Amino acid sequence: MTTASWTLRCSACDTPAPLERASLCGSCGQPLFARYAPVARHTPLADRWDMWRYAPFMPLLAGESPVTLGEGLTPLIDAPALAQAVGVRKLWIKDEAQNPTGSFKARGMSAAVTRARAAGVPGLVVPTAGNAGAALAAYAAAAEMKVRVIAPRTTPRPILDTIDAMGAELIRIDGHIGDAGKMALAYAAESGYFAISTLREPYRVEGMKTMGFELAEQLGWRVPDVVVYPTGGGEGTVGIWKALQELAAGGWIAADRVQPQYVVAQAAGCAPIARAFDAGADKAEPWVDPVTHASGLRVPSPLGDRLVLRIMRETGGFAATATEDAIREWTRVLATATGIDAAPEDGCALSVLRDGVTAGRIQRDAEVVVFNTGSGASYRA
Ligand SMILES: *Cc1c(COP(=O)(O)O)cnc(C)c1O
Numbered sequence: 001m002t003t004a005s006w007t008l009r010c011s012a013c014d015t016p017a018p019l020e021r022a023s024l025c026g027s028c029g030q031p032l033f034a035r036y037a038p039v040a041r042h043t044p045l046a047d048r049w050d051m052w053r054y055a056p057f058m059p060l061l062a063g064e065s066p067v068t069l070g071e072g073l074t075p076l077i078d079a080p081a082l083a084q085a086v087g088v089r090k091l092w093i094k095d096e097a098q099n100p101t102g103s104f105k106a107r108g109m110s111a112a113v114t115r116a117r118a119a120g121v122p123g124l125v126v127p128t129a130g131n132a133g134a135a136l137a138a139y140a141a142a143a144e145m146k147v148r149v150i151a152p153r154t155t156p157r158p159i160l161d162t163i164d165a166m167g168a169e170l171i172r173i174d175g176h177i178g179d180a181g182k183m184a185l186a187y188a189a190e191s192g193y194f195a196i197s198t199l200r201e202p203y204r205v206e207g208m209k210t211m212g213f214e215l216a217e218q219l220g221w222r223v224p225d226v227v228v229y230p231t232g233g234g235e236g237t238v239g240i241w242k243a244l245q246e247l248a249a250g251g252w253i254a255a256d257r258v259q260p261q262y263v264v265a266q267a268a269g270c271a272p273i274a275r276a277f278d279a280g281a282d283k284a285e286p287w288v289d290p291v292t293h294a295s296g297l298r299v300p301s302p303l304g305d306r307l308v309l310r311i312m313r314e315t316g317g318f319a320a321t322a323t324e325d326a327i328r329e330w331t332r333v334l335a336t337a338t339g340i341d342a343a344p345e346d347g348c349a350l351s352v353l354r355d356g357v358t359a360g361r362i363q364r365d366a367e368v369v370v371f372n373t374g375s376g377a378s379y380r381a
Contacts, residue, residue: 232303
């Protein structure tokens with residue numbers, strides 16, 4: 001028996017939780033976080049070329065092989081023409097479209113499936129707005145595990161086709177991801193399958209965290225001034241923030257510059273976190289009738305609301321929205337100015353960045369990183 005190098009504790013009230021089959025905090029209902037002893041600077045990273053290179057920071061038992069498809073280690077691409085178009089000094093795109101199944105969701109599923117397989121669960125179930133389902137279908141296939149994916153019928157066709165192609169059981173529903181989430185929990189209760197929902201399952205965010213490690217390492221162990229993230233459930237944003245906290249605890253990055261300013265981009269047709277931020281609230285109310293073609297942002301009741309709101313306030317960041325037309329326009333600008341095949345979510349991020357610069361909320365001499373979370377190819381019918 002190998003002893004785990006981490007514990008699970010509530011992100012809000014610090015109540016401990018068991019390491020396997022964990023869900024939300026039994027005491028207050030908020031997401032759980034894995035906690036580790038600080039990893040000291042210069043601790044050797046793993047000698048491998050996927051996100052598990054950051055193994056000393058990850059929920060991995062000694063000698064255990066993760067379920068991997070080569071996720072992570074995505075490029076940080078200097079985009080001077082785009083920097084000029086939005087009016088900032090320096091702009092980098094972290095191109096997450098280069099992950100297995102074309103989105104950053106691969107990172108979370110690699111970590112979550114690794115832990116679920118170790119726990120011996122009979123199968124996996126996930127509610128998804130699209131990319132999480134495609135990623136889980138791929139990692140379940142890699143782990144030889146059974147999986148059910150529940151997705152809105154309106155999910156872009158190439159994503160549904162990928163889920164199907166990986167051999168997952170695909171259930172198409174008429175509602176949104178919130179409806180799919182309720183069905184996933186009901187199915188988990190009746191079948192014994194384990195539900196891998198955003199931030200309800202605690203290890204997905206551990207995989208997302210590796211975006212933060214890579215970002216800091218690619219910049220020479222420092223952080224940029226601003227990070228812009230197209231936010232739905234909140235896992236990407238929370239993961240990056242958590243990584244930088246852990247790097248600072250071990251002395252990998254300077255203690256006086258730990259976190260960038262976090263700018264959260266949402267679609268005007270589904271913006272629960274932006275609305276809560278503007279209202280000065282510490283949690284988001286559910287968004288009625290969510291509509292946007294940026295399907296990854298169609299999350300009306302994000303579980304990460306409190307964490308994301310706190311992260312923005314603590315870092316001097318903010319949340320803002322883009323209309324469907326602005327999303328289309330800036331998706332086109334992103335792709336044509338860089339050659340990166342941008343998803344609509346990332347057009348949303350760029351539009352919010354541009355508005356933030358124009359309004360003086362983001363400094364023109366800032367060094368900005370925008371996450372290209374998914375691939376445009378996944379959205380072309
Ligand atoms: C899931 C997803 C998002 C939103 O990420 P969260 O971690 O849920 O906030 C953004 N863009 C794409 C392409 C996605 O698949």
